[in-house]
Amino acid sequence: MKNVKDFFASHKKISFVATVSAALLTGVANGLFGGGGGMLAVPAYTVLQGMETKKAHATAVAAILPLSAISAVIYIIGGNFNPSFGYYVCGAVIIGGIAGSFILKKISSQLLEFVFYGVMLAAGIRMLTK
């Protein structure tokens, strides 16, 4: 991985083109699926742009904020916001988000990542076979 990062660090034009390509895919994921753009933007920042993980996460959030705003408006106009449960879930997500950012440092992140990606894999398979 270090060699890959070194390559992109010394080839600015290639890393720029690769980052813009990753950006186009980030937009597609955000628009089609309503999420998951960060899963592409963060590695684009760390691998292609050589940013450290914390900075990459912070910058990815800022990059995806306008995308989510665009998509949210289009989804609401498209009639896909269901207010009967939408308000409850949105409220809970915001409260959970605040809690999550506080407990971030207290749990072993390596184990957590394994669990998270394991669940993600299971969810993907479940959705594919449903």
Next chain:
Amino acid sequence: MTHSVIFYILAGLAGGIMGGMGLGGGTLLIPMLTVFLDVSGKQAAAINLISFIPMSIVACVIHAKNKLLDVKKALMIAIPAAATCAASSFFAQRAPQEVLSKGFAIFLIVLAVIMLISRAVAAYNSLCKKLAAYPLFPRPDAQ
């Protein structure tokens, strides 16, 4: 609404905690809502998109204060992505749900497999380093 309110709140809390921890909450919130609570994919997507906005505004303010935010690099992704994001959002409103769901499932599987492999390699490497520190496990390349 086909389930008790408490389940929607629990799903939201779980997704929010994951998101707040920087693990990509939406990638779990959407499957939780669709698989367990029978919410349609597009409705789950809308919820995820809307709830991301206030959370990320707060996060951006905090990150900017801590000087973790690189505005130039944020725009480098945000500007090209905005175009494909708007186009694919419009497309998603008309696309059949089944196609979108299958696409999302494949997206999740591919990313999860890549991430699991890269994390496994990293964990193996760090384990090797730790073991090399003990004389009981001499490594041929370690002097």
